[in-house]
Every structure is written in C-alpha cells, then in structure tokens.
Amino acid sequence: MSESPSFTALTRLLRRLPGVGPRSSQRIAYDLLMRKRELMPALAMALQAAHEHIRSCSRCxxxxxxxxxxxxxxxxxxxxxxxxxxxxxxxxxxxxxxxxxxxxxxxxxxxxxxxxxxxxxxxxxxxxxxxxxxxxxxxxxxxxxxxxxxxxxxxxxxxxxxxxxxxxIARGIPMGGELEYVDRGTLGRALLGRRDLEE
CATH class of the missing domain: 3.40.1360.10 (Dna Topoisomerase Vi A Subunit; Chain: A, domain 2)
Incomplete structure (x- = not known):
C-alpha cells in the first residue's frame, strides 16, 4: 500500500497529530480502510464542520x-x-x-x-x-x-x-500515591506547600 499516494497522504496527516508516530498512523489508516470505511465520510464531515464552526470565545x-x-x-x-x-x-x-x-x-x-x-x-x-x-x-x-x-x-x-x-494551584503527591515512588521535585514541592490539617 506504500505506493498509493492517497494512503501516503493520509498517514502523513495522521502523523501530525499528537502522540501518533509512523506505525500508529499506518495502523489507524489501515483500520479505517479495512474495518471502518463507513466511518470515513462522517469523520471527514465532522472535521470540516469543526473547522468551519469552532472558534475562540471572545472573552476567555x-x-x-x-x-x-x-x-x-x-x-x-x-x-x-x-x-x-x-x-x-x-x-x-x-x-x-x-x-x-x-x-x-x-x-x-x-x-x-x-x-x-x-x-x-x-x-x-x-x-x-x-x-x-x-x-x-x-x-x-x-x-x-x-x-x-x-x-x-x-x-x-x-x-x-x-x-x-x-x-x-497546589502541587504535590497525587491521591493514592506512595512516597517511595514520588520524584524528588514533587516531594519537595509538596513539603514546601504543606498546609494545616483541617479541624
């Protein structure tokens, strides 16, 4: 399939998404073409609609x-x-x-x-x-x-x-985290940002 210009263009575009590398882009492209072909027109329409209608809030x-x-x-x-x-x-x-x-x-x-x-x-x-x-x-x-x-x-x-x-915002130990697995920087910030226990 590597000789197909359409497939190559699709994988190149997918690779531009965050977290999608060369192998992932090929897997996604193959999956769309082989198992989810019916999803492709709806996906294209949703992308087009998002491009046309979604903008930035003028206030925030x-x-x-x-x-x-x-x-x-x-x-x-x-x-x-x-x-x-x-x-x-x-x-x-x-x-x-x-x-x-x-x-x-x-x-x-x-x-x-x-x-x-x-x-x-x-x-x-x-x-x-x-x-x-x-x-x-x-x-x-x-x-x-x-x-x-x-x-x-x-x-x-x-x-x-x-x-x-x-x-x-406060930074520190995540809920359920164990101290032995927390990195030094996070542990240090947690100690510096300590607060009184609530009554």
Missing amino acids: NNLCEAELCAICSDTQRQRELLCVVESPVDLAAIEESGAYGGDYFVLMGHLSPLDGIGPEDLHIDRFTARLAEPGLREVIFATNSTLEGEATAQFLAGYVPAGVRSSR
Whole structure:
C-alpha cells in the first residue's frame, strides 16, 4: 500500500497529530480502510464542520461555536475568580473535578522561546481586558508544572492589578500515591506547600 499516494497522504496527516508516530498512523489508516470505511465520510464531515464552526470565545479564549462559550455565558459562575490555563484540555480537566466554579482564561499555549512562542502568542490583549473587568478578586494560575508553565505563570502574574490576589494551584503527591515512588521535585514541592490539617 506504500505506493498509493492517497494512503501516503493520509498517514502523513495522521502523523501530525499528537502522540501518533509512523506505525500508529499506518495502523489507524489501515483500520479505517479495512474495518471502518463507513466511518470515513462522517469523520471527514465532522472535521470540516469543526473547522468551519469552532472558534475562540471572545472573552476567555476557550473553544466554542458562539461569541461566548458556555462558561462565560453562565450567570451562576463566580466572576470574581479567574483561573488561567494553558489549553481547553486543562479547562475540561478542572471542570470535571467539580472543585471550581469561577471563570477561566485559556492561553492556548505557554511561553517557549526555543519553540518561538512569545508573549504575543498568549493573547495578552484578551487577558488584560479580562483583568480589567470589575469585581475580580483572585487570579489562579493553573499552568503546567514545567519550566515553561512556571515561567508563563510568573510572567503573567506581572499583569495582575494591585489589590487582586495572584495564586498558583497546589502541587504535590497525587491521591493514592506512595512516597517511595514520588520524584524528588514533587516531594519537595509538596513539603514546601504543606498546609494545616483541617479541624
């Protein structure tokens, strides 16, 4: 099948997806062609529809199909809280936890000079516009616990107005984790970020 231009084009496109290497792209392509051929037109239509209709929320930068996403349109959210995340996937993970009821701002990345991603790529204009909205009490930086994520949080904290609290999500031992299997850095951050036991 390697001589087929259509098959080669398909596998090359699949390889551009995260986590899909040369072998995985071939397996997916073969599976679609041999077992799930009927899925291909529907998949193509869904991709086309997503390309045409999904855009960024004008307020928080999350992906949506309207001017405002469902979270920004929800009048029950705690508008005084703003959680800054790197991607819509991170937003979804926090929402699934059920532990947060405020607003979000989605950066669509993190600072990474080596990859050519600078402050202008993080939608600073939308971020500062959101920070200027009245009633904001706290900005929670929930960027990833990587060098880039930490640098991004530190950089953006400089934009938070005086009188508004800046905080960072806690990091440490995962629920059910055993200390002997936790890396040194995580264990150190868990000790530094310790808190009082609740009564």
